[in-house]
Amino acid sequence: MSAAIEILMNGLFLGGLYALFGLGLSLIFGVMRIANIAHGELAIAGALVLFTLSAAWPVSPLLLMPLVCAGAFAFGWLLQAQLLNRVLSPDPMPALLVTFGLSVVMQNAMVGLYGANSRSIDLGEIKTANITLAGQTIGWLPLGIFLLSLGLFGGLHLVLRKTRLGRAVRATSDDAETVALFAIRRRRIFAIAMAVSAACAALAGMLLASRSSITPFSGAERLLIAFEVIVIGGLGSIWASYLGGIALALVHVAGFYFDPASGLLYGHLMLLIFLLIRPQGLAGKVVTR
Amino acid sequence: MTRAILVLLLTALAAAPFALNAGGLALLTEMLVLLAIAQSWNLLAGYGGLLSLGHHAFVATGAYLLFAVTRDLPVSPYIMVPLSGAGAALLALALTPVLFRLREVYFAIGMWVAAEIIKIVVSRLHYFGGSSGLPLYAARRIDTSWLPASAHWFALTLAAGLCLGLWLLQQSPYGLHVHAMRDDETAARSLGVKTRRIKGTIFVLSAAGCGMAGAISFLGTLYVSPVAAFDINWTVNVIFICVIGGLGTIRGPVLGVLLFVVLREGLVDYPGWSQIALGTIAVAVMLTAPKGLSGLLDRLLPRARTAARDP
Numbered sequence: 235m236s237a238a239i240e241i242l243m244n245g246l247f248l249g250g251l252y253a254l255f256g257l258g259l260s261l262i263f264g265v266m267r268i269a270n271i272a273h274g275e276l277a278i279a280g281a282l283v284l285f286t287l288s289a290a291w292p293v294s295p296l297l298l299m300p301l302v303c304a305g306a307f308a309f310g311w312l313l314q315a316q317l318l319n320r321v322l323s324p325d326p327m328p329a330l331l332v333t334f335g336l337s338v339v340m341q342n343a344m345v346g347l348y349g350a351n352s353r354s355i356d357l358g359e360i361k362t363a364n365i366t367l368a369g370q371t372i373g374w375l376p377l378g379i380f381l382l383s384l385g386l387f388g389g390l391h392l393v394l395r396k397t398r399l400g401r402a403v404r405a406t407s408d409d410a411e412t413v414a415l416f417a418i419r420r421r422r423i424f425a426i427a428m429a430v431s432a433a434c435a436a437l438a439g440m441l442l443a444s445r446s447s448i449t450p451f452s453g454a455e456r457l458l459i460a461f462e463v464i465v466i467g468g469l470g471s472i473w474a475s476y477l478g479g480i481a482l483a484l485v486h487v488a489g490f491y492f493d494p495a496s497g498l499l500y501g502h503l504m505l506l507i508f509l510l511i512r513p514q515g516l517a518g519k520v521v522t523r
Numbered sequence: 524m525t526r527a528i529l530v531l532l533l534t535a536l537a538a539a540p541f542a543l544n545a546g547g548l549a550l551l552t553e554m555l556v557l558l559a560i561a562q563s564w565n566l567l568a569g570y571g572g573l574l575s576l577g578h579h580a581f582v583a584t585g586a587y588l589l590f591a592v593t594r595d596l597p598v599s600p601y602i603m604v605p606l607s608g609a610g611a612a613l614l615a616l617a618l619t620p621v622l623f624r625l626r627e628v629y630f631a632i633g634m635w636v637a638a639e640i641i642k643i644v645v646s647r648l649h650y651f652g653g654s655s656g657l658p659l660y661a662a663r664r665i666d667t668s669w670l671p672a673s674a675h676w677f678a679l680t681l682a683a684g685l686c687l688g689l690w691l692l693q694q695s696p697y698g699l700h701v702h703a704m705r706d707d708e709t710a711a712r713s714l715g716v717k718t719r720r721i722k723g724t725i726f727v728l729s730a731a732g733c734g735m736a737g738a739i740s741f742l743g744t745l746y747v748s749p750v751a752a753f754d755i756n757w758t759v760n761v762i763f764i765c766v767i768g769g770l771g772t773i774r775g776p777v778l779g780v781l782l783f784v785v786l787r788e789g790l791v792d793y794p795g796w797s798q799i800a801l802g803t804i805a806v807a808v809m810l811t812a813p814k815g816l817s818g819l820l821d822r823l824l825p826r827a828r829t830a831a832r833d834p
Contacts, residue, residue: 269628271576320810326627327574331766332809334576338759339802342795454755458639461632499643502636509621509633 236370241491243370245484250380251445253479254438255456256463257387258431260475263464265407265427268318268329272337273435273460274453279340280306280436281443282348282450284355295355299440303433310432314425322424337453344450354447355440379441386434387476394472403427455498462505468515477516536679540672548671549743554780555678556740560757561764561776562685563732568762569771570692571725572705574631576758577638578733581611583752584641585734586741587651593661600661604677604738611734614641615727623722638753646749656748659741667745674743681735689773701725705771763801767808769817778816 259273270276284302288295313336321328363374394400405413406423414420439456442448459482467478482501489500508515539551560582568574585607592607593600618637625633646654662670692698703711704718712718741747760783768779783801790797808815 263628267628269632317806317810325572327568327572328809328813330574330628330631331762332806334762335766335802335806335809338763339799339806342798342802346795346799458632458636462636465629496643496647499640502640502643505633505636506621506640509624513624 237491239370241484241488243372244376245487246480247376247380247483248487249476249480249483250383251438251441251479252459252463252483253467253476254383254386254434254441255460256467256475256479257390257472258434258438259457259460260464260467260469260472261434262427262431264469265403266322266329266410266424268326269333269461270428270431271330271333271457272340272453273431274456274458275337275340275344276306276310276432276435276453277439277442277456278448278450278453279344280439281353281355281448282344283436284440284443285348285353288355295357295440295444296360299437302440303437306436307429307433310429311425313432314428315421318428319421319424322421337457341450341453348450350449350451352447352449353443355444357444361444375445379445382441384476386437387472390430390472399426458498459501462501464515465505466508466515468517471517474515474517481516533679533683537676540675545671548675550784552671552675552678552743553740554784555675555682556736557761557764557783558682558776558780559678559685559736559739560733561761561768561780562682562689562773563729563736564758564761565765565770565776566685566689566692566725566732567729569765569775570689570698570701570705571722572708573722573726574627575634575729576631576762577634577636578729578761579753579755579757580634580638580641581615581730581733582737582740582757583645583749584611584614584730585737586747586752587645587657588734589738589742590657590659590747591651593659594657597664598661600659600665600742601673601677604735604742607738608731608735611737612727612731614734615730616723619723619726622726623719638755638758642749642753645753652748654749656746656751659745659747662745670745671743674739677739677742678736681732681739685732686773686777693773697721759798760801763798763805766805767801767815769815770813772815772817774820775815775817778820782816 255273255277258276259269263269280302283305284295284298287298287302291298317332317336318329321332357375360375360378361373364371365374366372392400394404402413402418402423403426405416406418406420410420413423439448442452442456462482463475463478465478466481467474467476482504485500485504486498489496489498493500536551536555540548543551560578563581564575564578567578588607588610589600589603592598593603598606618634622630622633622637645651651657692701700711700716701721703714703716704721708718737752741752744751764779764783765776766779767782768777769775782804786800787797790800812818814821
């Protein structure tokens with residue numbers, strides 16, 4: 235009984251983090267119909283930059299996280315404005331290949347700069363602090379990450395629904411050609427989407443490194459998780475990613491509990507099952523892929 | 524003229540085991556194996572427009588079939604090389620019901636996830652030696668002193684066969700169907716091109732090429748392990764080779780393999796840097812010259828091209 239509650243609780247909390255990985259990818263896929271193969275590497279780069287910064291400045295890494303996110307935002311903007319906007323076409327292959335090249339370059343550069351060791355961000359007391367609720371010990375850190383990601387989803391939801399920029403983003407996602415007729419600069423919307431996506435990825439990477447640990451090779455695994463989140467959740471609404479994140483995390487936590495040697499196998503199998511039985515995902519609208 | 528040069532080149536390559544030392548022969552064989560995998564991937568991506576990020580699964584399948592079947596049955600490893608390709612093709616056929624529901628980005632990453640699943644399953648199965656892998660038990664039955672030369676001839680046959688196959692495809696009406704499908708799938712289908720069947724066929728053929736290449740590559744090393752066989756760098760390097768050389772051309776991957784080996788051997792003292800260089804060049808190629816080195820060659824030698832076209 236308590237094992238079931240433990241799996242549910244851990245899956246729920248981890249799901250918030252997974253959702254954050256998926257959010258960035260679903261945002262750019264929704265707006266531009268391309269995927270960023272370097273999404274995982276961006277996340278790991280965010281965490282590694284935080285290591286460097288917190289080694290240089292004696293302040294809590296928590297305070298440095300917004301700074302890294304701002305850097306990632308700028309990087310994402312530049313990536314879209316300088317590289318990806320040049321290869322935009324109805325054929326997604328050029329953009330896919332450019333981000334693929336970038337991911338390999340980033341991974342090798344990170345191995346060269348930081349070595350292949352596994353690292354973890356030290357948040358001090360927060361890491362071990364916990365509360366006991368209904369007989370279950372809950373760490374403050376996983377709970378905090380879960381609540382933070384919930385808050386971010388809420389914030390992004392409001393931006394997308396209530397602001398002029400959000401309306402422009404949604405319109406571009408529906409029909410980028412027509413939107414251009416209304417004096418909305420499509421390329422600028424793309425740059426904003428990629429910038430927000432990169433900031434989300436960097437934040438997710440930093441939170442992952444504070445919860446557990448990372449190596450410069452963790453990027454590929456994170457990309458696959460983000461991809462599985464958006465397939466299992468479905469496209470069309472950001473809350474679908476949230477649902478997908480929690481579903482995938484529950485499967486991973488249960489998988490590691492019962493069969494630790496199989497790694498992420500059950501998550502991958504769940505992806506296949508969804509593609510076969512429910513290609514639109516848990517909550518998504520029907521789209522052609 | 525071109526034909527004479529090709530015959531000379533093939534003869535020289537076939538005679539290489541008698542002229543080169545062990546290290547040189549191993550490098551040449553590796554290049555031919557890479558070329559074979561690159562042309563297989565090129566068939567799918569450059570000709571068919573389907574980008575796969577999981578072709579290392581087929582390389583590994585071919586290798587594992589060779590090692591597992593020759594351990595259990597009295598089959599010669601040499602006969603098993605083409606059969607390994609057939610096995611990889613069967614795996615591809617089994618994957619089509621799921622993967623062909625996916626398009627573009629989803630297909631690319633879906634294929635990667637499929638490769639991950641196969642990798643985890645193989646490294647858990649006792650039959651395939653688990654995470655430590657298998658030695659080539661059948662090596663006791665053959666004269667191993669001829670193994671490097673045989674592997675080289677196999678690799679040469681496969682790579683040359685794939686290049687020839689792509690050339691024949693370009694000449695044939697079927698090639699036109701494939702071309703039409705890559706450029707506009709909906710329009711092609713409305714003209715009666717059976718796009719689903721074409722996609723399935725080239726996917727299966729591409730897997731067969733990779734499977735044979737995998738079997739040949741690991742035949743030379745006498746040992747197969749999940750880490751080496753399912754190394755994603757098989758796919759990564761081959762993508763760079765095709766993109767830099769020129770997608771959808773026959774000579775593109777040939778040029779790409781040459782550049783790949785020059786960069787790797789030149790930067791051998793700086794681990795990681797050859798992939799950084801390849802990735803950077805590939806991105807630059809996509810941005811400035813999407814036709815790759817092959818297209819650049821066309822631009823540099825306009826006269827030679829026109830001469831070849833109108834003799």
